[in-house]
Amino acid sequence: MAKHNFHAIALLFMVAMSSIVARGNNIFVGAYYGSEGNNLPPPWKVVQLCEKYNIRRIRFNEPNLDILEQFRGTNIEVSFSVPGELIINQATNQTAVEEWFVKYVVPFIGEFTINYIVVGDKVIPGLDDNILPVMRSLQDLLNSRYLGQVKITTMVGLTALGVQSPPSSGAFDPNVLENMKGILKFLWGQGSPLMLSLYPYDAYAYTGYTNNISLGYATFTSQTEQNPPIRIDGNLYYKNVFDDMVDAFHAAIDKACAGDVAIAIGETGWPTEGNYGAGPSLALTYNLNFKNHITSGKGTPMKPNIYIEGFIRSLFNENEKPEGESQFYGMFHVDSTPIYPSVFD
Ligand SMILES: *[C@@H]1O[C@H](CO)[C@@H](O)[C@H](O)[C@H]1NC(C)=O
Numbered sequence: 001m002a003k004h005n006f007h008a009i010a011l012l013f014m015v016a017m018s019s020i021v022a023r024g025n026n027i028f029v030g031a032y033y034g035s036e037g038n039n040l041p042p043p044w045k046v047v048q049l050c051e052k053y054n055i056r057r058i059r060f061n062e063p064n065l066d067i068l069e070q071f072r073g074t075n076i077e078v079s080f081s082v083p084g085e086l087i088i089n090q091a092t093n094q095t096a097v098e099e100w101f102v103k104y105v106v107p108f109i110g111e112f113t114i115n116y117i118v119v120g121d122k123v124i125p126g127l128d129d130n131i132l133p134v135m136r137s138l139q140d141l142l143n144s145r146y147l148g149q150v151k152i153t154t155m156v157g158l159t160a161l162g163v164q165s166p167p168s169s170g171a172f173d174p175n176v177l178e179n180m181k182g183i184l185k186f187l188w189g190q191g192s193p194l195m196l197s198l199y200p201y202d203a204y205a206y207t208g209y210t211n212n213i214s215l216g217y218a219t220f221t222s223q224t225e226q227n228p229p230i231r232i233d234g235n236l237y238y239k240n241v242f243d244d245m246v247d248a249f250h251a252a253i254d255k256a257c258a259g260d261v262a263i264a265i266g267e268t269g270w271p272t273e274g275n276y277g278a279g280p281s282l283a284l285t286y287n288l289n290f291k292n293h294i295t296s297g298k299g300t301p302m303k304p305n306i307y308i309e310g311f312i313r314s315l316f317n318e319n320e321k322p323e324g325e326s327q328f329y330g331m332f333h334v335d336s337t338p339i340y341p342s343v344f345d
């Protein structure tokens with residue numbers, strides 16, 4: 001009997017510990033909250049959903065006062081972007097940056113933690129000349145209010161790279177290189193990461209056949225000690241596409257910047273329908289493995305022993321996105337029930 005009790009207590013203890021560890025993971029991983037849908041729940045329900053499923057971090061694109069108001073007084077950390085349409089004016093107009101800051105940042109100081117202000121969402125190449133001036137203006141405004149913990153960054157995707165493969169040869173597109181050098185120097189000086197938009201799903205679904213990318217390589221299921229590496233790049237051994245892509249950026253950063261700039265994943269995910277390889281069970285597998293991988297502290301073959309922060313796209317399906325799988329990255333139905341078991345609890 002006593003032995004039984006002991007086992008029961010030990011088991012309870014282990015369950016409690018594992019839930020602490022699992023919950024601890026949520027410090028590094030949040031959800032992207034896309035809003036390109038006409039049937040999405042109201043923001044107050046979204047806050048309830050985050051609290052119910054222990055989603056501790058949220059990132060959305062364009063800030064919206066109705067949404068921001070709902071996060072007042074919560075423990076949920078929030079990130080948002082300066083939208084591309086405002087960046088060109090803001091780059092040469094300090095007043096415009098100040099107005100934006102006074103509207104979207106100042107009212108919420110002390111109300112919730114702002115993790116990142118993302119100056120431009122995949123606008124390099126494109127607005128590359130305009131990003132750094134806006135970053136600097138915002139940083140000055142943050143500094144003037146002693147808000148050094150808010151990090152300024154920008155988000156780029158693979159289109160910012162000229163060379164992606166093999167990872168060690170990763171390099172920025174020569175057309176964006178000079179601007180990226182300035183941006184990276186700024187990020188390094190502030191201790192901010194570069195934010196990436198990365199989709200191993202796309203690598204699998206769109207180039208898997210030509211580039212020999214298996215489902216296991218894309219979803220991290222080839223990532224076991226016993227399995228041989230799938231790609232060997234010099235002395236770097238790869239067992240998942242994610243590391244392969246991230247290290248292409250690490251190589252590009254190392255070539256463009258003398259200092260060490262970390263990487264954060266602004267968006268990644270796996271669709272549940274709409275194209276080849278989409279489905280709820282693969283979405284669960286990918287997202288859970290992604291979360292466990294970046295929070296394991298293992299880093300990547302090129303930069304081992306680091307934690308990586310990330311956001312999983314998306315809370316909900318977005319029916320106003322372009323047709324196809326883009327509409328189906330949601331983890332939750334619009335009635336806030338999970339499409340597949342939540343990876344956050
Ligand atoms: C700067 O931006 C403000 C606010 O967006 C606008 O009213 C003003 O006309 C702009 N100034 C110039 C010189 O473009």
Ligand SMILES: *[C@@H]1O[C@H](CO)[C@@H](O)[C@H](O)[C@H]1NC(C)=O
Binds near residue numbers: 212214230
């Ligand atoms: C494709 O990758 C597998 C390992 O995942 C490897 O065994 C095979 O040789 C590769 N094929 C080609 C054509 O590279």
